[in-house]
Amino acid sequence: MKYWWWKILAIAIFSYVLLAGMLTPLKSGIYSVDKTKGVLGAPLTLQVETYNTYMSSALQNVAFLKLSDNKVIRSTSIIEKNDFTAQINFDLPASLSTGKSSERATLIINNEVDGSMILPNAILLKEEGNIAKQTSSQWTTFDVASLFPNKGFRFPYRNKLHETIRNTFFHIAIWFAMFILLIIALVYSIRYLSSKDLAYDYRAAAFTNVSIFFGIIGLASGAVWAKFTWGAFWTADVKLNMAAISVLIYAAYWMLRSSIRDVDAKARVAAAYNIFAFVVMIPLIFIIPRLTDSLHPGNGGNPALGGEDLDNTLRMIFYPSIIALTLIGLWMANLTYRLQIIHDKTLEE
Amino acid sequence: MASQLMQVYKLIQKEFKLEFRKRVSLASVLLFLVSSTYICYKVFININGLAWISLFWIILLFASINLIQRTFNQNYVRRKWIYYTFYEPTLVYVSKFLYNLFFLLIIATLLLFLMNMFFENFIRLPRLFMSGLLLGTIGITGVMTFVSSIVMHAENNGVLMSILAMPLTLPVILLAVKVHAVSFSLIQDTAVASDLWLLGGIDLLIFGLGIMLFPNMWKA
Numbered sequence: 001m002k003y004w005w006w007k008i009l010a011i012a013i014f015s016y017v018l019l020a021g022m023l024t025p026l027k028s029g030i031y032s033v034d035k036t037k038g039v040l041g042a043p044l045t046l047q048v049e050t051y052n053t054y055m056s057s058a059l060q061n062v063a064f065l066k067l068s069d070n071k072v073i074r075s076t077s078i079i080e081k082n083d084f085t086a087q088i089n090f091d092l093p094a095s096l097s098t099g100k101s102s103e104r105a106t107l108i109i110n111n112e113v114d115g116s117m118i119l120p121n122a123i124l125l126k127e128e129g130n131i132a133k134q135t136s137s138q139w140t141t142f143d144v145a146s147l148f149p150n151k152g153f154r155f156p157y158r159n160k161l162h163e164t165i166r167n168t169f170f171h172i173a174i175w176f177a178m179f180i181l182l183i184i185a186l187v188y189s190i191r192y193l194s195s196k197d198l199a200y201d202y203r204a205a206a207f208t209n210v211s212i213f214f215g216i217i218g219l220a221s222g223a224v225w226a227k228f229t230w231g232a233f234w235t236a237d238v239k240l241n242m243a244a245i246s247v248l249i250y251a252a253y254w255m256l257r258s259s260i261r262d263v264d265a266k267a268r269v270a271a272a273y274n275i276f277a278f279v280v281m282i283p284l285i286f287i288i289p290r291l292t293d294s295l296h297p298g299n300g301g302n303p304a305l306g307g308e309d310l311d312n313t314l315r316m317i318f319y320p321s322i323i324a325l326t327l328i329g330l331w332m333a334n335l336t337y338r339l340q341i342i343h344d345k346t347l348e349e
Numbered sequence: 350m351a352s353q354l355m356q357v358y359k360l361i362q363k364e365f366k367l368e369f370r371k372r373v374s375l376a377s378v379l380l381f382l383v384s385s386t387y388i389c390y391k392v393f394i395n396i397n398g399l400a401w402i403s404l405f406w407i408i409l410l411f412a413s414i415n416l417i418q419r420t421f422n423q424n425y426v427r428r429k430w431i432y433y434t435f436y437e438p439t440l441v442y443v444s445k446f447l448y449n450l451f452f453l454l455i456i457a458t459l460l461l462f463l464m465n466m467f468f469e470n471f472i473r474l475p476r477l478f479m480s481g482l483l484l485g486t487i488g489i490t491g492v493m494t495f496v497s498s499i500v501m502h503a504e505n506n507g508v509l510m511s512i513l514a515m516p517l518t519l520p521v522i523l524l525a526v527k528v529h530a531v532s533f534s535l536i537q538d539t540a541v542a543s544d545l546w547l548l549g550g551i552d553l554l555i556f557g558l559g560i561m562l563f564p565n566m567w568k569a
Contacts, residue, residue: 193565249516256513259503265566269502272562273513276495279558283520283551291527291544 010327017321021169028053028114029157037124041094048086055080058111063088065105071097071139097139102126115150156311164228169321171221177325178214181207186278189271201267206336210329215247239289239296246281360444378416390467398471398533412456417449417493418510421501438564450490457486471533478532484548485525491555492517524548
């Protein structure tokens with residue numbers, strides 16, 4: 001118990017990540033709207049599909065179209081067909097409150113059961129001169145406090161991501177865990193060079209091998225996610241390709257080890273290469289992707305791991321996931337190391 | 350310091366003597382350069398700026414592998430007791446690095462000349478182009494010299510050299526290609542100076558790591 005409590009901790013945290021990460025529902029959100037344009041001064045009817053909602057059991061459904069200057073137009077009526085589809089009627093005013101001739105408005109649906117759902121830049125509102133103005137409605141100032149709040153512990157609903165937002169706990173966390181393991185391997189390599197104790201070399205090799213494995217899983221989980229959100233398993237995205245090259249650099253470490261026979265020479269050379277590779281990898285992963293445009297968050301001006309992509313509900317699973325995967329990596333490296341020791345002993349006998 | 354500089358000078362002098370005693374290896378690199386450029390010319394005839402840059406760096410990369418592979422070759426292994434006895438490892442590494450850099454710069458200049466002869470001259474900002482070329486060459490030399498000192502200990506080191514060196518040179522080559530694209534006016538970038546600084550920093554890092562790590566393994 002004194003030595004293996006952290007293994008139980010790893011299993012417990014990872015079970016929590018799996019259960020909470022997979023079973024927590026998403027917030028309600030707007031899945032699709034049938035129109036993208038609305039003519040000012042005329043009534044507008046929208047067919048809306050929503051996700052994770054209970055529209056027909058809600059009594060106080062209301063919808064807004066919001067402009068950039070915080071002015072809204074309120075829906076005249078909402079007809080719920082079932083929990084997930086509704087018809088929303090607006091009477092659009094004759095002109096925009098911002099004074100422009102056209103602007104994209106944000107659609108907001110709110111009720112007391114589901115809270116509020118937002119679809120940014122949903123409808124393009126524009127003037128068309130030859131249409132007779134049929135409505136007399138006016139823009140009003142938006143009062144956020146009048147909305148019903150979102151209830152319960154739920155993950156954010158993001159258009160394009162949908163349910164795959166849960167991959168945050170696995171895809172991103174495994175890269176973090178891989179990096180922590182690589183740092184540990186680096187420390188063992190440095191300790192080997194200063195002490196020439198072969199045990200450190202074996203440990204460095206074990207950690208690097210587990211990191212390569214984690215890297216491959218990270219690439220694979222990223223490929224599946226990319227297929228869903230970006231439309232292809234592999235893209236020209238700079239961070240993706242830099243990560244693939246880092247995995248190649250460490251795969252070469254594995255090749256290098258297997259092509260040197262003398263144990264001491266292997267240990268020295270592998271330790272030197274490991275330090276070199278780690279330092280070269282830092283510009284590849286942390287500097288070059290920031291200089292060019294990327295689809296990944298955090299590159300080319302996108303916000304990194306913040307805003308609505310990582311809110312507090314996701315953080316409650318994401319940070320434990322990093323800890324759990326790191327502990328599992330430690331465990332795997334430990335097993336690899338012990339296997340190597342046994343292998344050496346049987347060779348000696 | 351002065352005596353160390355003298356040692357480095359002596360070492361480089363010896364390298365040149367050994368090199369010119371057996372001219373065939375240097376000649377093979379030059380022949381590789383001419384023949385690959387000529388093949389590219391026969392295949393492409395006319396190319397655009399981006400293809401020019403990629404061909405330039407690919408040919409330079411392979412030429413540098415051919416050139417620097419021989420840094421710590423069988424000759425070195427045979428004479429290594431002399432090196433161990435008389436010289437500090439750091440100085441051996443520095444002299445090898447400078448010697449390789451000298452030849453790689455000559456090769457890069459020659460390649461530049463050949464590319465401009467066979468293809469059109471795209472260079473709009475010559476000073477930026479030359480500084481990108483210089484810093485890129487220094488970075489490639491640093492990585493290749495280090496990798497060559499690593500594969501000295503391994504079997505079938507020809508294959509291993511390319512496997513290890515190619516991904517490691519990538520940060521240098523990506524930045525150098527970007528600088529060259531700016532110097533060809535293919536892309537507009539007002540912050541190209543920061544790219545040059547970054548490239549210089551990576552070069553320094555690679556060179557420093559080589560000096561730091563080489564003494565740990567040269568006697569392995």
